[in-house]
Amino acid sequence: MAFMKSAILVCVTAVLTVYLPQLWTKTRPIITAGTVQPGFEPVAKLFRENFENGVEYPTAGSALSVYYKGSKVVDIWGGYADSEAGRPWKEDTxxxxxxxxxxxxxxxMAVLVDRGHLDYDKTVASYWPEFAQNGKENVxxxxxxxxxxxLSEISDEDTYALLGDQDALGEFLARYAPEWxxxxxxxxxxWSFGLYASQVLRRADxxxxxxxxxxxxxxxxxxxIDFHIGFPLxxxxxxxxxSWASAYMWFKEMMSSPIMREFIWQRVKTGELGAIFKPAEFQxxxxxEKLALEQPSAYGVGTARALAKVYGTLANGGATLKGQRLLSEDVMKQFTDQAQVEALGIPDGTPIILNLGFFIDEKxxxxxHPGAGGQHAIADPQHKLGFGYVSSFLSTYTVGRDHRFHPLLEETYKCIEKLEAK
Known part of the structure; x- marks a missing residue:
């Protein structure tokens, strides 16, 4: 009986937490702003409709930016940076x-490879001798x-206290024994990807x-590029x-998405189910002070424009329209043409390809690379397109089809098809 009362109390609290703010924020006007180049107006129209139709969450804000052939063609934003204070999402949010x-x-890491300071096929220990412990000498x-x-089980809890001392962090990471x-x-x-990358980079740079x-x-x-790994105070x-998705939203998505069902099932098997419903994880x-620390796996802060500009430059042959070269095409080809990892997946069981630190859409x-809650950053060299989408509402769509972003992605491609058909 006590368990049932606790369960009912939790459910009622969850409903009130999710829906009362929505009732209040619906009185606020819908705000979208930004610019699009001629031919991309349907993207801006769909973006606003997402706010009008409840696809975008009313207590949060989002932004989308697209670069095409090196030029910014979509740069739009909407919603609220802080709905309680009535602070709208702005151009520089x-x-x-x-x-x-x-x-x-x-x-x-790719830039270092391009400059000849790093080789993908050399051992980590050739740059960082202390790494060659506990069976890691040939990695x-x-x-x-x-x-x-x-090295996948290293957590934020394991390393957070060490982020301010790179030497101590390096010693911990070097000692860690592989799980397979x-x-x-x-x-x-x-959590460990960016930390190990930074330790290797310190020594190769x-x-x-x-x-x-x-x-x-x-x-x-x-x-x-308005992006920061170590966010200035x-x-x-x-x-x-x-803002973050409620347990109800996770359940609703689980009922309609095979990917989400697999995600939930994997969390049940590993005993991690409760973690995805904890607001404290996102608070x-x-x-x-946390964001100010350098954690290149997860603490990066930036605009959608910054993501789109980076990936748009890469998609444009690795150079800006002014001739600044970010990366050579020879190195970039290795991301997709030499992908050796065949859809082995991540812990939630989703079939993906990971290669040289990027998510690869081989087809x-x-x-x-996506981010938790529906952050998206994509380069499409074939069409010379770069996309960036960010949101302060952390939805269930980390992987798979995102009901906010992917229709915008598809609408952009439709606009490109029309422009190129003229």
């Missing part, structure tokens, strides 16, 4: 992108970036910078209040 940060970390940089090194024989299996390295420092000095500043006023990402020859 930025937010945490969670695992989409890994794509930026992978890019930094290559490629194996590490392909999530095959057996490296190179024989693949499992998504949720002639200036011995951390990954966050390298990104700032070699990518963010020279290319005008003085920019926190541009950060939104985060921690509203602490400015469409696209690459990029």
């Amino acid at each position: 930025l937010t945490v992108v969670f695992s989409a940060t890994k794509g930026m970390a992978a890019l930094c 290559t940089v490629r194996t590490l970036l392909n999530h095959q090194a057996g 024989e490296p190179g024989t299996a693949q499992r998504y390295h949720s 002639p200036k011995h910078r951390t990954l966050g420092q390298f990104f700032k000095e070699e990518i963010s500043q020279p290319f005008g 003085e920019l926190y006023h541009r950060y939104p209040r985060l 921690e990402f509203m602490i400015p 469409a020859k696209r690459f990029g």
Whole structure:
């Protein structure tokens, strides 16, 4: 009986928490703004309709940016950065992108490869001798970036206290014993990917910078990318209040999505089901001091425009229209043309391809990296398109079809088809 009372109380609390704010925020006007180039008006129309029809969550905000052939053609945003305060999402609002940060970390590694300071097929220990402990001596940089090194169970709790001391963090990571024989299996390295990448980069980079420092000095500043791995405290006023999917929304999506059913089942088997319903997990990402730490797996903060500009530059042959080169085409071809990992999947059982730190869409020859709650960053070199989508509402759509983003993606391709048919 006590259990039933507790369960009912939890359910009632969840319903009130989810729906009372919605009733209040519905009195606020729907706000969307931004610009689109001629021919892309249907994308902006659909974006606004998403807010009008409840596809976008009323207590949050989102932004979409698209680069085509090196030029920005879509740059739109809407909703609220803080609905309680009535603060609208603005042109310069930025937010945490969670695992989409890994794509930026992978890019930094690729830049080092391009400059001859790093080789994907050399061992990690050739750059970082202390790494060769507990059976890791033959792990290559490629194996590490392909999530095959057996280091997937390292958590944020294991490493958070060490983020301010790179030497101590490096010692911990070097000592860690693989969970399987490296190179024989693949499992998504949720928290450890960016940390290991940064330790390798510190040693391969002639200036011995951390990954966050390298990104700032070699990518963010020279290319005008409003993205931060180590978020400056003085920019926190541009950060939104985060919202997250309720247990009801997870259940609703589970009933309609085979991918989500597999995700939930995997969490049941591993005893991690409760974690996805804990708001505290996301509230921690509203602490400015946490975001200021360099965690290149998940703490990256930026705009949709920043993501789209990075991936749009890569999709445009690796160079801007002004001739600035971010990455060579030879290195980028390795992302898709030399993908050796065949849909082994991540812990939720979703079939994906991971290669050199990127999610690969082998059929469409696209690459990029999503983030928790529906953050998206994609490069399509065939069509010279770069996409960035961010939202302060963390939905259930980390992988699979996102009801907010993917219709916008498809609408963009329709616009491209019409423009190229003229």
